[in-house]
Amino acid sequence: xxxxxxxxxxxxxxxxxxxxxxxxxxxxxxxxxxxxxxxxxxxxxxxxxxxxxxxxxxxxxxxxxxxxxxxxxxxxxxxxxxxxxxxxxxxxxxxxxxxxxxxxxxxxxxxxxxxxxxxxxxxxxxxxxxxxxxxxxxxxxxxxxxxxxxxxxxxxxxxxxxxxxxxxxxxxxxxxxxxxxxxxxxxxxxxxxxxxxxxxxxxxxxxxxxxxxxxxxxxxxx
Amino acid sequence: xxxxxxxxxxxxxxxxxxxxxxxxxxxxxxxxxxxxxxxxxxxxxxxxxxxxxxxxxxxxxxxxxxxxxxxxxxxxxxxxxxxxxxxxxxxxxxxxxxxxxxxxxxxxxxxxxxxxxxxxxxxxxxxxxxxxxxxxxxxxxxxxxxxxxxxxxxxxxxxxxxxxxxxxxxxxxxxxxxxxxxxxxxxxxxxxxxxxxxxxxxxxxxxxxxxxxxxxxxxxxx
DNA sequence: TAGATTGTTAATCGATTAACAATC
DNA sequence: TAGATTGTTAATCGATTAACAATC
Numbered sequence: 057x058x059x060x061x062x063x064x065x066x067x068x069x070x071x072x073x074x075x076x077x078x079x080x081x082x083x084x085x086x087x088x089x090x091x092x093x094x095x096x097x098x099x100x101x102x103x104x105x106x107x108x109x110x111x112x113x114x115x116x117x118x119x120x121x122x123x124x125x126x127x128x129x130x131x132x133x134x135x136x137x138x139x140x141x142x143x144x145x146x147x148x149x150x151x152x153x154x155x156x157x158x159x160x161x162x163x164x165x166x167x168x169x170x171x172x173x174x175x176x177x178x179x180x181x182x183x184x185x186x187x188x189x190x191x192x193x194x195x196x197x198x199x200x201x202x203x204x205x206x207x208x209x210x211x212x213x214x215x216x217x218x219x220x221x222x223x224x225x226x227x228x229x230x231x232x233x234x235x236x237x238x239x240x241x242x243x244x245x246x247x248x249x250x251x252x253x254x255x256x257x258x259x260x261x262x263x264x265x266x267x268x269x270x271x272x273x274x275x276x277x278x
Numbered sequence: 279x280x281x282x283x284x285x286x287x288x289x290x291x292x293x294x295x296x297x298x299x300x301x302x303x304x305x306x307x308x309x310x311x312x313x314x315x316x317x318x319x320x321x322x323x324x325x326x327x328x329x330x331x332x333x334x335x336x337x338x339x340x341x342x343x344x345x346x347x348x349x350x351x352x353x354x355x356x357x358x359x360x361x362x363x364x365x366x367x368x369x370x371x372x373x374x375x376x377x378x379x380x381x382x383x384x385x386x387x388x389x390x391x392x393x394x395x396x397x398x399x400x401x402x403x404x405x406x407x408x409x410x411x412x413x414x415x416x417x418x419x420x421x422x423x424x425x426x427x428x429x430x431x432x433x434x435x436x437x438x439x440x441x442x443x444x445x446x447x448x449x450x451x452x453x454x455x456x457x458x459x460x461x462x463x464x465x466x467x468x469x470x471x472x473x474x475x476x477x478x479x480x481x482x483x484x485x486x487x488x489x490x491x492x493x494x495x496x497x498x499x500x
Numbered sequence: 501t502a503g504a505t506t507g508t509t510a511a512t513c514g515a516t517t518a519a520c521a522a523t524c
Numbered sequence: 525t526a527g528a529t530t531g532t533t534a535a536t537c538g539a540t541t542a543a544c545a546a547t548c
Binding site for chain 1: 289290295296298299300302303304307324325326361362363364368376377378380381382384385387388393431432456458462463464470472474476477478479480481482483484485486487488489490491492495
């Protein structure tokens with residue numbers, strides 16, 4: 057397996073990491089639809105990437121295609137799963153059982169793919185003790201002691217902005233070093249901790265910016 | 279106002295657009311905290327960007343700082359709001375009133391910032407007719423006729439994967455040309471339509487990939 | 501075989517950064 | 525004034541693309 061000169065310890069470029077899940081999603085669709093083979097040109101057409109980019113991305117990890125044929129869908133999907141690390145299970149804890157937290161907690165796809173929410177925490181006494189999707193909602197006060205007994209791979213922060221950083225600190229202190237952050241605030245973490253942000257507001261603002269950019273451009277003659 | 283050679287009709291680089299909301303969020307925090315001035319170095323430190331990048335980003339839109347002083351927080355925030363287009367109202371329709379749709383529909387920040395969800399649609403007869411956050415949930419069958427009477431700036435798709443594309447088509451047909459897509463599928467749209475994706479699964483998979491990358495790197499001596 | 505398509509190289513393109521003159 | 529910090533340029537860095545030999 058050629059790794060295109062990638063040395064151990066070198067990280068894969070952000071752009072590539074960003075596109076891998078897109079490939080995964082689409083290959084899953086193709087497999088379900090019973091499609092057997094696909095070319096980089098077809099993938100590119102369907103997903104709005106260039107064929108060269110897709111081949112280049114995949115070649116970071118190996119050679120999965122065949123000249124004159126393209127890629128076998130099932131095989132490539134399997135490889136992409138392997139690359140993403142979907143073939144194992146991940147223990148997650150969710151902090152914040154508001155509307156967004158509940159939506160995350162009831163997303164069936166996670167469980168189906170091996171992402172298991174093992175505990176839910178909140179500060180609201182009205183929520184604590186309630187069941188949600190097989191979990192009892194616990195007090196955030198128990199978070200540290202819980203994590204001592206049940207280490208988690210991923211911590212999900214679905215709290216309001218104000219609580220984001222302090223919850224993050226608790227998670228990190230409890231040994232969680234991958235944070236999935238829905239709280240609309242920038243988290244400060246030690247070097248060894250990963251943060252993946254899911255900022256709804258930022259996303260909407262990007263859309264609105266481009267909307268206005270387009271509207272401004274419409275009237276132009278230049 | 280120098281626009282750094284930016285010509286009418288030219289679009290702002292994705293990276294810049296991606297960072298503007300981050301600046302907006304942090305400047306809002308600073309203003310609430312009563313901070314009066316801030317330098318690009320301080321912003322960079324707080325948000326994990328380089329100072330040069332922040333100055334470079336802002337200079338796409340004008341000169342908002344002062345040598346030897348930095349930026350006035352309130353003034354810069356005002357400019358960023360202007361740039362993002364937050365100073366006006368936007369009419370939104372939400373399709374999909376499941377857990378995620380409900381979470382989006384009850385997010386208070388939207389209304390506070392002028393993003394008004396004016397109608398909610400679903401296919402589930404059990405949901406249709408229910409109230410949610412001031413809106414009656416309507417049948418998707420009424421979407422087209424509704425949009426004819428009440429044009430919307432932004433369409434939010436919070437349906438399962440299978441319905442994503444067809445709902446998108448209905449929205450586009452109804453004149454909505456900015457789509458905020460939570461449905462885990464790649465949407466195909468005409469050129470004049472903007473799509474901003476909010477793919478939870480993609481985000482989690484990116485985190486997991488980097489988690490594994492780190493774990494693989496840990497054991498290395500090289 | 502002829503046609504198709506890969507994996508990879510080299511060229512291009514664009515984004516980030518370092519540095520500094522301008523100046524508050 | 526002296527110190528600080530901007531806005532911008534030029535240099536660097538990295539990512540994308542076009543092209544093509546290899547080969548199924």
